[in-house]
Amino acid sequence: MFTPSSHDVRRFFCEVFRKNAAKEILTPLEAMALDWVLEHPEYADALADVDSALTRDYSVEGGQANPFLHLSMHLSISEQVSIDSPRGIRAAYEALARKLDSPHEAQHEIMECLGEMIWKSQRSGLPPDGEAYIDAIKRRAS
Template sequence: MYSQDRQQMRQIFLVVREKQQAREPLSPMEAIIGQVIDQHPEYHPLLDRKESLEQEFSGQNGQENPFLHMALHISLQEQINVDRPPGIRGIYQTLASRLPDLHQAEHRMMECLAQTLWDAQDSGTPPSEEAYLNCLRRLL
C-alpha cells in the first residue's frame, strides 16, 4: 500500500471506514486497513469527515498524523507477514510475547520504522534494513 499522492492515500482510509459503517464487503487489503481503523477508535471522527483529506498535521505539541500512524501499522504488518526484512517476524513474536498485547508491540516497532524512514528521507538514500533491524533488536 503505497502512493506518492497524499490525498489518494488518505481517501483509502475514508472509503474503508465508509464501507465498514455500511457493512459492505471489503477486499483483502481493505480488511487489513479496516482492522487498523478498528484498533484506533480515536480516529473515527476524523475518518468520518471528508475535510480531513486536506487537514495538516504539523507534529507540534505532540500532534500525531493519524493517517501516517495507521499507514505505519499497515506497513509493519505487511513486513511481518512476508518476513521482510528477514528476521522481523521473529523479532515481532518475541516482543509481542513480552508485552501485554500485539498493538503495543507494533507501536514499539513502528518507532524504529518511522526513524528509519526519516533517516532515509533526510539523507536522500534508501532505507537501511541493517539500521532498521538493529533498532528493532534493541527493543528486545
C-alpha cells in the same frame, strides 16, 4: 510500484471506515487496514468526514497526531510482518509482542524504529537500512 499521495491514503482509510459502517465487502488490504482502524476508535471523527480529511493539516506545530500517518504505519508494518520483509521482521515482531504482551504496543515500538530508519535514510541520502531496522526492533525485544 504504486506511490499513493497523501490524499489517496486519506481517501483509502476513509473508504475503509465507510465500507465497514455500511457492511460492504472489503478487499484483503482494506480488511487488514480495518483491523487497525478498529484499534483506534479515537480516529473515527477524522475517518468519517472525507472532505475534512483531505483538507486537514496535521503539522507538528498543530500538536495533533496524524491519524492517517499512524494507520499507514500500522498497515505497512503488518504487511512487512506478513511477508517477513525485511527478512527477520516477523520473528523480531513476535518476540517484541511477547515481551510487551501486546501486538498493538509492539507495533508502536516498531513505528519508532521505522521512523528512525526513514529519517536516517533521508538525512544521509542512502537507501533505508533494513538490517539496522531489524536490529533496532530486536534490541527492544531483548
